[in-house]
Amino acid sequence: MFENLTDKLSKSIQRLRGEASLTENNIKEIVREIRVALLEADVALPVVKTFIEQVKERALGTEVLTSLKPGQVMVKVVQEELVSVLGEETVDINFNAQPPVVILMAGLQGAGKTTTTGKLAKYLSERRQKKVMVVSADVYRPAAIEQLETVAEQVGATFFHSSVIDDPVTIGMTAVDAAKRGYFDVLIVDTAGRLAVDESMMKEIRSLQDNLNPTETLFVVDAMTGQDAANTAKAFSETLDLTGVVLTKVDGDARGGAALSVKTITGKPIKFQGVGEKMEALEPFHPDRIASSILGMGDILSLVEEVERKIDKKKAEKLAKKVSRGNKFTLEDFQDQLLQMQNMGGMASMLDKMPGMSNLPDMVKDQVNDKATGSMLAVINSMTIKEKRYPQLIKGSRKRRIANGSGTTIQDVSKVLKQFNQMQKMMRKFKGKGMMKMMQKLGGKLPGGGLPF
The missing domain is CATH 1.20.120.140 (SRP54, nucleotide-binding domain)
Structure with missing residues (x-):
């Protein structure tokens, strides 16, 4: 964005x-x-x-x-x-209420409410250690209830079964009672959307808010709709007592107009941003970090947090010890490094958070191609365990077999081996105390040199 x-x-x-x-x-x-x-x-x-x-x-x-x-x-x-x-500061979900904390999700159809409901459930359960239940009060859109059930299963949240023959308010009230009996910390209520703001939708969701008395009413809005996002936000804020905004699809929005407008228009804080399609791709909205990023100053804090959360520390420490003892860095180790980078959204995603990256020439930016990581992994996945441990065996017919198995060319296989050899040479420099010194310089933030860059 x-x-x-x-x-x-x-x-x-x-x-x-x-x-x-x-x-x-x-x-x-x-x-x-x-x-x-x-x-x-x-x-x-x-x-x-x-x-x-x-x-x-x-x-x-x-x-x-x-x-x-x-x-x-x-x-x-x-x-x-x-x-x-x-918005000055990061604003969290308000947990200062008698459990379950009810979160009402509001917004237009297509804004990503159901997916965001799942993402928020995952965020609250994994990163805030909350016991979460979700329920769909959308009795209009075909398969809306089934969609949320599938999403809930993906993220490990408890799904409360509702029916299209029930009234949305009745569904919500029944779910609240079930959440109380089950000692849930949070109940997230996914509501019906429309293709445009209309009176019946607003009346229904206002009735839900009045009857459920939610602690949070979050307006979910597609960042890619730009100024329309701000106008829709205004319409919702005039009808509902909103407590915050969730911006979705910010990774696909190169302009950022919605983020810079919606807080001022609604007077409500942006609490979260959807930064990708995966269920873990929901992040708290940090105004200071976003502002620094806009000015090309990077977002190192978010990068460090992401590294600490997503890097497999046990694997990284194991690799550090292995290399420091002088043991060989193998293609299996290289494969792990690539997988960890991919888990963090790829090199391009990481570079976006580094200071000064906006000043890089376009030609340099274009060379950072995360598709190449997928191709390299396909090549390594097509190797036998013996080949990964003894890459010097990979010649002639073996290269041809690996290329056919990975859907690449012999030249691609040779390129992966060349990059691995360069990585192996670099790792040799960390023999003895070299690796530990590097870790100390990084303040332990990237344990074991967990990423090959």
């Missing part, structure tokens, strides 16, 4: 290089470019107007530190104003 905006903001602010101070003249063109960049990102006009006024006022104000260069001042001001627009 925000790729286009990041590029344009970075280029605008770079114009201040060589300037001695900020003046009305030298920021006039930059402010104009920022305004155009925000509008092209599909940010709502009232939000753009207020944002630009604040940036201009603060950039020319007396609060600026004299020790900072003009470009640094502008980055500081824009970053802080972006944080303000996005």
Whole structure:
């Protein structure tokens, strides 16, 4: 998300290089470019107007530190104003209520409510250690109830069976009673959506809110709908007592207009963002980190958290000990490294969180192709255990067999072996205390050099 905006903001602010101070003249063109960049990102006009006024006022104000260069001042001001627009701080689910905490999911059809219900159930059970039940109050969309049952099974949440012949409010009330009897911490209620905002839908969901008295009413909105997302959010916030917003499909939105508009329009915090199709692809929304990312400053905190959560520490420590003792780094080890990288969303996803990546030439960015990781894994998967441990055996007919088995070419197999040899040479440098020294430099955040980059 925000790729286009990041590029344009970075280029605008770079114009201040060589300037001695900020003046009305030298920021006039930059402010104009920022305004155009925000509008092209599909940010709502009232939000753009207020944002630009604040940036201009603060950039020319007396609060600026004299020790900072003009470009640094502008980055500081824009970053802080972006944080303000996005919501100042991360806002969690409110668990300060008598269990079960009822979470009502609202939004238009196609916004991703059912999938988000499953993602949220997984997030709360795995990362917050909550006992979660889900129920569908959508009695209109064909197979909606069955879809949620399938999703619940995927994420390991308890599914409360409902029926299309029942009234949505009755379904909700019955589910609350069942959640109480089962001592559940959280009940997530998936509601019906429509293709557009209409009176009957709003009346029904308002009735659900009045009767269930949920602790949280989350508005689920597709980030790719841009300014329409903000308009829909406004309509829902006028009918319901919303407590927060969940942005879905942010990984497919290069503009970011919805994220920069919806908090201001609704007055409610963005609590979560859907960052992919997988059920674990739901993350808390951190305004400060998002703002830094927009300005090309990366999101190291999120990267570190992701590494700590997804890296198999036992495997990494085992590899560290193995290499430090001088034992060979094998294709099996290489395979594990590739799988761990893939589990983190691939190299491209990781680079997005690194500072300064927005300034890389497009030619360099294009070379980071995560499809190549899948191809490399296919090649290694087509090898025998003996070949993985003794890659020097892989010649002639063996290469041909591996290429046929993996759907690749002999040249692809040779390329994987070449990359493995380079990795093996690098690992030899960590013999003895070298690996431990590297781990200490990384502060233990990437145990055992868990990723090959």
